[in-house]
Amino acid sequence: EVQLVESGGGLVQPGGSLRLSCAASGFTFSSYAMNWVRQAPGKGLEWVANIKEDGSEEYYVDSVKGRFTISRDNTKNSLYLQMNSLRIEDTAVYYCARGLAHYWGQGTLVTVSS
Amino acid sequence: DVVMTQSPLSLPVTLGQPASISCRSSQSLVYTNGNTYLNWFQQRPGQSPRRLIYKVSNRESGVPDRFSGSGSVTDFTLKISRVEAEDVGVYYCMQGTHWPWTFGQGTKVEIK
Numbered sequence: 001e002v003q004l005v006e007s008g009g010g011l012v013q014p015g016g017s018l019r020l021s022c023a024a025s026g027f028t029f030s031s032y033a034m035n036w037v038r039q040a041p042g043k044g045l046e047w048v049a050n051i052k053e054d055g056s057e058e059y060y061v062d063s064v065k066g067r068f069t070i071s072r073d074n075t076k077n078s079l080y081l082q083m084n085s086l087r088i089e090d091t092a093v094y095y096c097a098r099g100l101a102h103y104w105g106q107g108t109l110v111t112v113s114s
Numbered sequence: 115d116v117v118m119t120q121s122p123l124s125l126p127v128t129l130g131q132p133a134s135i136s137c138r139s140s141q142s143l144v145y146t147n148g149n150t151y152l153n154w155f156q157q158r159p160g161q162s163p164r165r166l167i168y169k170v171s172n173r174e175s176g177v178p179d180r181f182s183g184s185g186s187v188t189d190f191t192l193k194i195s196r197v198e199a200e201d202v203g204v205y206y207c208m209q210g211t212h213w214p215w216t217f218g219q220g221t222k223v224e225i226k
Contacts, residue, residue: 035215044204044206044218044219044220045155045157045217045220047214047216050213050215059214060214061214095163100151101153101163101210101215102165102168102174104162104163104164106162107162
């Protein structure tokens with residue numbers, strides 16, 4: 001069974017940093033591109049970042065370029081999102097999703113507030 | 115960026131009746147390999163999104179056959195042939211052809 005379990009969310013002040021993790025199981029992690037998608041409270045879905053199977057390419061939505069970094073460790077079946085210079089508008093539930101968003105985790109809440 | 119426009123944004127439906135959601139993209143979603151990466155997602159209240167349809171019309175395993183997707187190039191539709199109570203939630207289209215991937219605003223399906 002495919003499982004994606006996010007962790008690392010929490011409350012952080014504007015300008016702060018946070019690192020999200022996504023633990024994958026039930027499939028060959030190194031064979032799939034991975035994504036982060038977020039959802040602000042009461043709002044719609046926004047794709048954030050993608051990383052290729054071997055980590056050789058990364059893509060980002062403009063609003064996080066230069067602030068967020070997606071990475072992966074295929075030896076640990078894990079996906080990461082390093083979030084720096086956080087803004088209030090980054091407040092959202094962050095989901096990791098496999099491939100073309102076929103499977104999703106349960107999400108982890110990031111709250112940016114003073 | 116590709117803008118995905120869904121309509122309607124709110125869809126009250128009587129149980130057992132059909133429902134249809136439109137999704138239009140601001141540019142062609144046909145990729146260089148000939149595939150069209152248009153997906154449909156369902157998000158039930160309090161749950162993570164679930165992919166229902168991929169590449170326009172391919173239903174995911176376990177998705178009831180009352181759900182169907184159709185369309186091409188810039189104009190796409192999700193149809194529910196007979197709405198059931200468990201179909202309540204928000205439905206999103208998403209294009210995965212162009213970076214950045216983009217979602218529609220969401221259509222809230224509720225029972226009248």
